[in-house]
Amino acid sequence: MSKSILQIENLYLKFHDKEILRGINIEIWEGHIHAIIGPNGAGKSTLVSTIMGLPGYNPEKGKIFFLGEDITNTPIYDRAKKGLTLAWQEPARFEGLSVKKFILTGAKNKCHKKAEEVLEMVGLEPGKYLDRAVDKTLSGGERKRIELASIITMEPKLILLDEPDSGIDIDALQKIFTLLQQLKQQGITVALITHSLSVLKQADHAFLMCCGKVLDKGNVDRIASYFQNKCIPCNHGKLQDESI
Amino acid sequence: MTKSELVTNMLKSLGINLNHVFDEDVAKIQVHQNKVVGLHLVPGLKVTADELSDGIEAQIIIEKGKKIDKPIHICFGVLPEEGLQRVKLHICAEEDSKAMILAHCTFPNARKVKHMMEADIEIQPNARYAYFERHIHGPEGGVNVLPNAKICVGEKAEFSTEFELIKGSAGNIEFNYEVTGKAHSKTEMTARISGSHQDTIKLHETAYLMGEHSAGVIVSHIALRHQAKAEVENTLVAEGPYSRGHVDCKEIVVGDSWAKAVPIVLVKHPTAHVTHEAAIGSVDAKQLVTLMAHGLNEEEATDVIIDGLLNKKQSWQKILSENI
Numbered sequence: 001m002s003k004s005i006l007q008i009e010n011l012y013l014k015f016h017d018k019e020i021l022r023g024i025n026i027e028i029w030e031g032h033i034h035a036i037i038g039p040n041g042a043g044k045s046t047l048v049s050t051i052m053g054l055p056g057y058n059p060e061k062g063k064i065f066f067l068g069e070d071i072t073n074t075p076i077y078d079r080a081k082k083g084l085t086l087a088w089q090e091p092a093r094f095e096g097l098s099v100k101k102f103i104l105t106g107a108k109n110k111c112h113k114k115a116e117e118v119l120e121m122v123g124l125e126p127g128k129y130l131d132r133a134v135d136k137t138l139s140g141g142e143r144k145r146i147e148l149a150s151i152i153t154m155e156p157k158l159i160l161l162d163e164p165d166s167g168i169d170i171d172a173l174q175k176i177f178t179l180l181q182q183l184k185q186q187g188i189t190v191a192l193i194t195h196s197l198s199v200l201k202q203a204d205h206a207f208l209m210c211c212g213k214v215l216d217k218g219n220v221d222r223i224a225s226y227f228q229n230k231c232i233p234c235n236h237g238k239l240q241d242e243s244i
Numbered sequence: 245m246t247k248s249e250l251v252t253n254m255l256k257s258l259g260i261n262l263n264h265v266f267d268e269d270v271a272k273i274q275v276h277q278n279k280v281v282g283l284h285l286v287p288g289l290k291v292t293a294d295e296l297s298d299g300i301e302a303q304i305i306i307e308k309g310k311k312i313d314k315p316i317h318i319c320f321g322v323l324p325e326e327g328l329q330r331v332k333l334h335i336c337a338e339e340d341s342k343a344m345i346l347a348h349c350t351f352p353n354a355r356k357v358k359h360m361m362e363a364d365i366e367i368q369p370n371a372r373y374a375y376f377e378r379h380i381h382g383p384e385g386g387v388n389v390l391p392n393a394k395i396c397v398g399e400k401a402e403f404s405t406e407f408e409l410i411k412g413s414a415g416n417i418e419f420n421y422e423v424t425g426k427a428h429s430k431t432e433m434t435a436r437i438s439g440s441h442q443d444t445i446k447l448h449e450t451a452y453l454m455g456e457h458s459a460g461v462i463v464s465h466i467a468l469r470h471q472a473k474a475e476v477e478n479t480l481v482a483e484g485p486y487s488r489g490h491v492d493c494k495e496i497v498v499g500d501s502w503a504k505a506v507p508i509v510l511v512k513h514p515t516a517h518v519t520h521e522a523a524i525g526s527v528d529a530k531q532l533v534t535l536m537a538h539g540l541n542e543e544e545a546t547d548v549i550i551d552g553l554l555n556k557k558q559s560w561q562k563i564l565s566e567n568i
Binding site: 080105106 | 465528529530531533534535536537538539540541542545548549551552553554555
C-alpha cells in the first residue's frame with residue numbers, strides 16, 4: 001500500500017485581507033499522479049506556491065508535512081533539497097544561461113551525459129539545445145520541457161506541475177504525458193495543477209478545488225464528470241461562494 | 245625577474261595552462277609594465293613597439309588581404325602592487341584583411357596600479373577586426389583602468405570589441421570608446437563587468453553610423469554588489485541612410501550598490517532606425533525562485549543569475565575554449 005508523501009492540514013492563506021485558501025486538506029500518495037483541478041481563480045496556483053514555500057506565501061493557519069516532516073516554515077531551497085519541487089506554468093527566461101547549465105543547476109549528478117539524457121527524455125535533441133540560452137529564442141513549449149528536464153536531474157520525490165498544458169502544442173503536450181508516465185514508473189510522485197480535462201485524465205487521483213476549498217477528492221472519472229457538468233457551465237467556470 | 249619569468253607569472257595569473265605551448269602559427273605580444281617581454285609574429289602581421297618611460301607605444305598592422313586565422317594573443321600586465329602602464333596603440337587592419345585579437349590584462353597584486361590605453365584603430369574597407377579584452381584583477385581593487393579608443397570602420401568593414409572584467413575587484417574603470425562607421429560597415433561593442441565593494445565603473449561608448457546601411461550595436465551588462473557604482477552612457481547616432489542600431493544596457497544591483505544608465509539615440513536621417521533598451525534592478529524575482537526551487541539558496545541563485553548576465557557571447561566562448 002502506498003504511503004503518504006505530502007499532507008496538508010487545514011491550510012489558510014490570505015492576500016491583502018482576502019482569503020485565498022480556506023481550510024485545505026489534501027493527502028498525496030507516493031508514486032501516484034494526482035491532479036488538482038478547478039476553475040480559474042480557485043486557488044490552485046496559490047496552493048502549489050504555498051506548498052513550495054515561495055516568498056510571500058506564508059499560511060495564516062495550518063500545516064504542511066512532507067515525508068512526515070513539518071515543512072510549513074521551511075525555506076523554499078530546503079524543501080527542494082528534501083525532494084519537493086515545482087515546474088511553473090510559465091517558466092522563467094535566463095538570458096546568457098545555457099540550457100546545459102540551467103538543467104544542471106540543482107542536479108545531483110552534474111555530468112554532461114546526464115544533461116543529454118534528460119533532454120532526450122523530454123523529447124529535445126541535446127545537440128540542438130544544450131548550448132542554447134534559456135531565453136526568448138525558445139518557444140513556451142521548449143522552455144517548459146527544459147524546465148521539466150531541469151527538475152528531473154534533481155531526482156525529486158514530488159513534482160508540483162502547474163498547468164502543464166499552458167502555452168504548448170498538442171505534440172509537446174503528448175510528450176509531457178508520456179514523460180509523466182515514465183516518472184511514475186520511476187516512483188516519482190506528481191501533482192498536476194490544471195483546469196483541463198485531458199490533463200486531469202493522466203492522473204490516478206483527483207482533487208476538485210473552488211473558491212479556495214477542496215470540494216471533492218478521489219476518483220478521476222467522477223471528478224472529471226462533475227467538473228465538466230457543474231464547474232464549466234457555472235459563471236464562466238467560476239463557482240459562486242454560496243454554492244459551496 | 246627575467247623576461248621568461250615575467251611571461252610565466254603573467255600567464256599563471258591569467259589561469260592559462262603553462263603546459264599549453266602556443267603553436268608557431270599563433271602570434272603573441274607580451275608586455276610587462278614598459279617592457280615587451282615576448283613577441284612572436286606570423287605572416288601578415290607587422291608589429292613595432294617602442295618602450296616609453298611609463299609604458300609602450302606600438303603599431304600593429306594587419307596587412308592588406310591577409311587573413312590571420314588564429315587569434316593574436318596580447319598580454320599586458322603589471323605584477324607588482326604599484327605601477328603605471330600607459331599603452332599607446334596604433335592599429336590598422338588594412339583592406340580585405342581579417343584578424344582577431346585576444347588581449348589579456350593582468351594586475352593580480354594591484355594596490356595602486358594605473359593602466360591607461362590610448363588607441364586609434366583603423367579598419368579599412370572590407371576588413372574584419374575583432375578585439376576581445378579580458379581583465380584579471382586582484383581582490384584589493386587598487387586598479388585604475390582608463391582605456392580610450394577612437395575607431396574608424398571603413399566601407400563594408402566589420403569591427404567588434406568586447407571588454408570583460410568579471411574576476412577580481414574592478415577598481416576604478418573609466419572608458420571612452422568612439423566609433424565612426426562608414427557605408428555598409430558593422431560595429432559591435434560589448435562590455436561585461438562585475439563590480440563589488442567600492443568599485444567605480446564609468447562607461448562612455450559612442451557609435452556614429454555615418455554611412456548608408458551602416459549598423460551598430462552597443463551592449464553593456466554590469467552586475468554590482470556591496471557599495472559599487474556604475475554610470476553608463478551609450479550613444480548611437482544614426483546619420484547614414486538606412487543605418488540601423490541598437491543600444492542595450494542591463495544592470496543588476498545587489499546590496500547598497502547603484503547604477504545609472506543613459507542610452508542616447510540620435511537619428512538624423514528619416515530612413516535610419518535605432519532602438520534601445522535599459523533595465524536596471526535587483527535580481528529578477530521569478531528567476532530567483534525558479535533556482536531556489538532547484539535547491540539553491542538566495543546567494544547561490546543570485547550568483548547564477550549574475551553569471552548569466554555576464555556570460556560570454558557564444559562566439560567568444562568557443563574561440564576562447566579553443567585557444568586558451
